[in-house]
Amino acid sequence: MEPQLSHQVTDSVATVVVRNPAKRNAMTAAMWRSLPPLLARLAADPAVRALVLTGEGATFCAGADIATLQGSTAEAQGLAVAAEEALAAFPKPTLAAVRGHCVGGGAQLAAACDLRLAEEGALFGVTPARLGIVYPASSTRRLVSLVGPATAKYLLFTAELIDAGRALRTGLVDEVLPEGELDKRVAELTRILVSRSQLTQAAAKEFADGRTDRDAHWADQALGSGDTAEGVAAFLERRQPRFTWTTAGRTPRGRRA
Template structure:
């Protein structure tokens, strides 16, 4: 089967699956190039309220397909960074569901998600030092923001793999589940995300990601939206809120 990105939308949650089992879901140049337009399409879909990124079979992503680096490593890195940025700027909550190996480009994609849930026994690694590659500045800054300078240097300098316990301690992952519980927990959590205010989520995502020029924008959005009134009314009436603000508003 050709390497590809699969996707489906169920119960307001989009799931994107990295599918290249012959090489442990390594990303080819074509797969890197296909990710931004796919994410753009899902971002515009009003039925999508959250997104899960995962890998087919028993692994998340073993990195970039090394064979693609022989021709033009600069072009391969450009494609990878563009895909990472498209994922990082996806306007709705994103969650990486990780098992097996999350290495190199796989770790790059996982770090670009808002949250990361992993199965016990997953191995993580940021491995450019094994290939003599200068890790992109934007990817390095994202990793430092996620795990701190010391842990980022450990990962980048050594290229060593770390287990889920260490990944959890450093903040590289948010939750670690037993293998049989990962999919269930991800489904439960994304159902929760899909019921929450997209206004709150979108503003929080930009603020948490360091945007300092959007305070006035989100103040205007909050005044124009009905989400706050609906949230308070639903709380007082002891019912589930029906939030209506969408990113297109």
């Protein structure tokens, strides 16, 4: 099988799978390049309300496939950063489902997701110090925001791998599941995510990521959305809400949450 990113959309959840089994799902140059346009298409799809990123088989992603990243280190790093930033900017909730190795560029992608779930036995590492590479400033800041400066320095200085338990304690992952339970929990959590208000999620994502200039924008969106009235009505009527605001700022005709 040629290395590739595959995807499918089921029950409002887009699942993107990193496939390069011969190299533990390492990302080739072509795969890095293909991720931003793929994410743009999925972001524009009104049927998509959440996204899961995972790896094929027993490995999430072992980093970059160095053999395919010919040319300058800066050019190769630029591909990874562009993919990472596109994932971080995805306007709907994103979740990394991690088995096995999540290392280097794989950890970069996982950190760019909103949530990270891992199976017991997963291993995490941020490994540029093994190659003498300067880790990008944006990626370093994102890592620090997740785990704090002390753990970020440990990961970057040593390039050592940490297990899922330590990743959970430091905030690198949100939940650790027993072997065989990851898919079930991902399905359960994404069902919850797609049932909630996209208005709330989109605003919270921007605020949590440090945007400080969008208060008026989101106040206007809330006033015109109808989501608050629907949420209150559903609560009082003891039914599931039918939220209709989308990240496009409109409700497609015939759409139901």
